[in-house]
Amino acid sequence: MTYSDELWEDTLLSDKNFPINMFHNHTDQVEKEQNILFLHWHAHFEFIVMQEGRASFLIDSIPYEASPGEVLIVPSGALHVGYSLDDKPVKYVSIVFSSSLFEDFSLDSTYQTYIKPYLEGTQSFPVKLGDAATSHPEAFSLLHQAMEEFTSKKPAYRLAVINHLMLLFIHISRSIKPSSSAGHSTEQSFSRKLEPFKQLIRYLEMNPSHKISVEQASNKVNLSSFHFCKIFKKITGRTFIDFVNLLRINEAERLLRDSSMSVTEIAEQIGCDNPNYFTKLFKKYKGMTPTLSRKSLLNSSY
DNA sequence: ATGATTTCTTCCGAAGGCCA
DNA sequence: TGGCCTTCGGAAGAAATCAT
Numbered sequence: 001m002t003y004s005d006e007l008w009e010d011t012l013l014s015d016k017n018f019p020i021n022m023f024h025n026h027t028d029q030v031e032k033e034q035n036i037l038f039l040h041w042h043a044h045f046e047f048i049v050m051q052e053g054r055a056s057f058l059i060d061s062i063p064y065e066a067s068p069g070e071v072l073i074v075p076s077g078a079l080h081v082g083y084s085l086d087d088k089p090v091k092y093v094s095i096v097f098s099s100s101l102f103e104d105f106s107l108d109s110t111y112q113t114y115i116k117p118y119l120e121g122t123q124s125f126p127v128k129l130g131d132a133a134t135s136h137p138e139a140f141s142l143l144h145q146a147m148e149e150f151t152s153k154k155p156a157y158r159l160a161v162i163n164h165l166m167l168l169f170i171h172i173s174r175s176i177k178p179s180s181s182a183g184h185s186t187e188q189s190f191s192r193k194l195e196p197f198k199q200l201i202r203y204l205e206m207n208p209s210h211k212i213s214v215e216q217a218s219n220k221v222n223l224s225s226f227h228f229c230k231i232f233k234k235i236t237g238r239t240f241i242d243f244v245n246l247l248r249i250n251e252a253e254r255l256l257r258d259s260s261m262s263v264t265e266i267a268e269q270i271g272c273d274n275p276n277y278f279t280k281l282f283k284k285y286k287g288m289t290p291t292l293s294r295k296s297l298l299n300s301s302y
Numbered sequence: 303a304t305g306a307t308t309t310c311t312t313c314c315g316a317a318g319g320c321c322a
Numbered sequence: 323t324g325g326c327c328t329t330c331g332g333a334a335g336a337a338a339t340c341a342t
Contacts, residue, residue: 223324233316239317241316245333262305275305276307276335276337279306280307280334290307
């Protein structure tokens with residue numbers, strides 16, 4: 001599972017000279033509708049390459065189903081989150097890169113025409129490329145070549161990765177009619193509406209132990225609690241309480257692994273005053289009690 | 303004896319329909 | 323698009339039971 005903190009712009013692409021990273025996400029023990037990609041966003045462009053299992057990714061609140069071989073394109077700034085569609089293992093690769101990856105080509109006319117508009121968001125690709133292997137074999141091949149180069153790290157692999165991605169952009173923009181985002185009032189107004197939610201979600205992620213009611217949260221985004229619940233579910237795919245509880249349980253799991261605190265102490269730490277309820281909640285999200293989880297986490301670390 | 307877990311109960315809030 | 327209302331499921335707390 002990928003956590004949002006790893007995807008904040010400052011921590012994700014540490015090499016400023018080569019601002020790209022590739023994440024291999026693999027979840028073995030999966031239940032239906034399990035969270036396989038934590039809700040997050042970043043200023044970077046991202047490709048999600050599905051390899052195994054089936055998942056639903058909510059990208060700016062629109063659901064996209066992905067099966068092996070399918071590719072999703074996450075535009076910069078888009079909120080995205082992923083859930084498994086059945087109880088089988090899920091495997092996918094995320095390729096995340098900053099627009100500054102192509103800095104050396106910024107004055108090149110090809111870059112100006114075929115890449116810059118997409119990276120700057122004035123034009124956008126469709127999120128789902130479909131089964132890239134059959135409908136866009138060339139794009140699929142370029143993406144895989146970039147992935148292979150990135151993994152193998154052969155001499156001059158950086159240049160190879162940049163060139164494969166550049167060709168990929170050119171190929172997609174040639175073969176797929178782009179939709180212009182500039183002046184698209186509906187998308188723009190929705191994007192504006194998302195901003196307070198992004199800030200709220202970031203606050204929740206940074207402070208998993210802070211108790212916050214639906215009413216307090218709705219006040220933060222200046223909506224009635226009724227409407228807040230509707231919009232929050234639309235954006236995240238989860239109810240507000242469900243989302244907050246998942247954050248708290250993830251924090252509890254970290255404390256079980258990295259600290260010697262008792263279950264009761266951890267329950268208090270994450271803002272769950274009642275350890276009875278904490279145990280019940282933990283079992284609901286993680287499929288086992290906190291004590292068993294600690295044993296399992298410690299065993300797997302050896 | 304203490305802490306962890308399960309069971310049971312109460313009441314809050316999520317969700318969807320309706321309306322402005 | 324956003325607010326109000328109603329219904330019912332589930333979140334949260336209390337008490338009992340189990341494990342170490």
